[in-house]
Each structure stands twice: as C-alpha cells, then as structure tokens.
Amino acid sequence: MGPLMTRVVTPGSTPDLATLAELVRAPAALTVPGDTAAGGAAGPAPALSSVCLYWAGMALNDYADRDLDARERPERPIPSGRVRPGQALGLATGLTAAGIALAAATGGREAFGVATGLAAVVWAYDLALKDTAAGPLAMAAARGLDVLLGGTGRPRGGPPADRRADLLTAGAVAAHTYGVTALSRGEVTGGSAARSATALTATAVATGLAAVHVNRSAGTAVGRLAGFGLTLAYAGLVGQAQLAAARNPEPGTTRAAVGQSILGVLPLQAALTAGRGRLAAAAALAAAHPLARRLSRKVSPT
Known part of the structure; x- marks a missing residue:
C-alpha cells in the first residue's frame, strides 16, 4: 500500500500478511538460515528456530521504537495504525516461545540453552x-x-564438533553484525567518519576470520577455492557499499549501505559453509543473495 492508502487496524481486527511481513522484515530472514548452516547444522530445525527468534526481534524492535518511529518513520506498521502495539508485542512473545520450544524439541538441552540465551540477548537489546x-x-x-x-x-553419531571452527564462524558473523549495527545508527541522521571506520574495520575482521576458517577447515581444493571466492565476494559487496557511505554520509546513502550490508552476510555465510565442506548448501546461500535483494525492493530489510 502507498503512504496515502494505509489500512488502519480497528479493534479486534488482524493485520494482513503484507503488513506482518513488513513488521518482521520478512526478506531479511533469508539471512538467518545461513547462520545455522555456517554453524554446522545438518537439518532445518535450527534454522526454523532462528527465523522465529529473528522475526520476534523485529516485531519487538518496532514495539520498542513506536514513539521514535512516529516521528522519524511514520509509514512503519505501528505508527501508521496498521498494527497495534499490543499485537506487535504479542507476536514477538509468541515467536520467541516458538523458537525456544522448537530448539528444545529437536536439539535437546544444549539447543534449549543456546536458544534461551539468544532470546534473552534479543529482548535485552x-x-x-x-x-x-x-x-x-x-x-x-x-x-x-x-x-x-x-x-x-x-547429526548424532557424526564427526565430533570442531570448537575452533565454531568460534571462527561465530566470530566472523558477529564481527560483521557489529559493523552493520554501528553503521545503522546513522540511517536517519546520516553517517559519520567514526561509524564508517567501525563498519569497514568490522568487515575486514569478518573477512580475515572467514579466510582463516576456510584455509584451516576446507578439506578439498574445490572447497577451499569456493570458500575463498565467496569470502572475496562478501568483502567486495559489503566493503563497496560501506565505502560509498563513508564518502557520502547522507542518510539515504547510509541507509542503502546498511541494507546492502544486512543482505551481504549471505555470501559470508556461504563462504563459512563452504569451509565446512558443504558446497551445495554454500551454493544455495550464494544464490539467495540476488533473491533477497529483489525482495528488499518491496519490503525494506532495515
């Protein structure tokens, strides 16, 4: 719907699917299954749990920011009247419970502990x-x-966990996220030299950790080649967008860099997954990047 054709939610009514997709930044959830793939997940359950927790965080974000959005982004679902604050909070609560329950049901005590910690960090943030x-x-x-x-x-009965690989992959994604989050603080007011430097440094750290992981863990020449190629693709895509924001820190350029950086985690995840020898999953993650970019033109990931 255009800005002059918003559907105001009346008491007792339910937002439509398009509005809910906007509330939870649905296209950006394409970046979430890659986290669990990079972490070594063999099945879909951890990814589904992660998507639930990610969408919960997005809904909770808009609930917490509803007063600020009323001034700066009145087109967002809550200030535009298409979603009531209580509905957003209820959705965030339900998705959090679903994410933790799914993790516990499929991954046992360890998965329950990690998912609970993840949910706690999301709500605290x-x-x-x-x-x-x-x-x-x-x-x-x-x-x-x-x-x-x-x-x-x-999978149970598979090879033992490689804790160093786990730390390298988690560290690479965490470093990338740190830089994007720092840069995102200039989406409305504009960027700064300090924010751009932080983002570019974090991207460099993520690139370095990914390269170390690929070099250390890839068991074949093909896996190593794919991993290094995807690592370079990540550095180029994200670094270029962040350099553009550094040269022109206007809000529009900064917002575009943040959006491209959010989706740019996909080739990073693909590189990390290739480093674990899972080339088919890495190829799927790399192929998801152009799809996510097209969807982001309809629903903003930021």
Missing part, C-alpha cells in the same frame, strides 16, 4: 541496550549465538 554503547555488541552476540545454535543441530 530491543528493550534496554539498543541506544547504549553496548548495543552493537549485544547485536553481534545475538548473531554469534545464532551461529552456535547451528552447532547443536549436528
């Missing part, structure tokens, strides 16, 4: 830490835990 100096660190921790959640989904 949205309700208390977002606008503090600890905000980017909390968001980075959330995505790092999301990668570790994938490690709880390894």
Whole structure:
C-alpha cells in the first residue's frame, strides 16, 4: 500500500500478511538460515528456530521504537495504525516461545540453552541496550549465538564438533553484525567518519576470520577455492557499499549501505559453509543473495 492508502487496524481486527511481513522484515530472514548452516547444522530445525527468534526481534524492535518511529518513520506498521502495539508485542512473545520450544524439541538441552540465551540477548537489546554503547555488541552476540545454535543441530553419531571452527564462524558473523549495527545508527541522521571506520574495520575482521576458517577447515581444493571466492565476494559487496557511505554520509546513502550490508552476510555465510565442506548448501546461500535483494525492493530489510 502507498503512504496515502494505509489500512488502519480497528479493534479486534488482524493485520494482513503484507503488513506482518513488513513488521518482521520478512526478506531479511533469508539471512538467518545461513547462520545455522555456517554453524554446522545438518537439518532445518535450527534454522526454523532462528527465523522465529529473528522475526520476534523485529516485531519487538518496532514495539520498542513506536514513539521514535512516529516521528522519524511514520509509514512503519505501528505508527501508521496498521498494527497495534499490543499485537506487535504479542507476536514477538509468541515467536520467541516458538523458537525456544522448537530448539528444545529437536536439539535437546544444549539447543534449549543456546536458544534461551539468544532470546534473552534479543529482548535485552530491543528493550534496554539498543541506544547504549553496548548495543552493537549485544547485536553481534545475538548473531554469534545464532551461529552456535547451528552447532547443536549436528547429526548424532557424526564427526565430533570442531570448537575452533565454531568460534571462527561465530566470530566472523558477529564481527560483521557489529559493523552493520554501528553503521545503522546513522540511517536517519546520516553517517559519520567514526561509524564508517567501525563498519569497514568490522568487515575486514569478518573477512580475515572467514579466510582463516576456510584455509584451516576446507578439506578439498574445490572447497577451499569456493570458500575463498565467496569470502572475496562478501568483502567486495559489503566493503563497496560501506565505502560509498563513508564518502557520502547522507542518510539515504547510509541507509542503502546498511541494507546492502544486512543482505551481504549471505555470501559470508556461504563462504563459512563452504569451509565446512558443504558446497551445495554454500551454493544455495550464494544464490539467495540476488533473491533477497529483489525482495528488499518491496519490503525494506532495515
């Protein structure tokens, strides 16, 4: 719907699917299963749990930011009247419970512990830490835990966990997330040299950790070649967007860099997954990037 044709939610009514997709930033959830794939998950359950928790965080974010959005982004679902605050909070609560329950049912005690910790960080970020100096660190921790959640989904009887690989993959995604979160603070007011430097440094760290992981863990020449190629693709896509924001820190350029950086985690996840020898899953993640970019033209990931 256009800005002049919003559907106001009346008492007792339910928002339509398009509005809910906008509330939870549905296209950005395409970046979530890659966390668990990079963490070594073999089945879909950890990814489904992660998507639930991610969407919960997005709905909770808009609930917490409803007064700010009324001034800065009145077109968002809550200030435009298409979603009531209580509906957003209820959706966030239900999705959180679903994510934790799904993790526990399929991954046991370890998965329950990681999912619960992830949910706690998400709620703390949205309700208390977002606008503090600890905000980017909390968001980075959330995505790092999301990668570790994938490690709880390894098949039983398979090879033992490689804890160093787990730390490298979680660290790479966490570093990327830290930079994107720091840069996102200039979406409305504009960027700054400090934010751009932080984002570019974080991207460099993520690139380095991914390269170390690929070099250390890839068991074949093909896997190593794919991993290094995808790592370079990630650095180029995200670095280019962040350099553009550094040169022109206007809000529009910064917002575009944030959006491209959010989706740019897909080739990073693909590189990390290739490093684990799962080339088909890495190819699927790489192929999801152009799809996510097309969907982001309809529903903003930021």
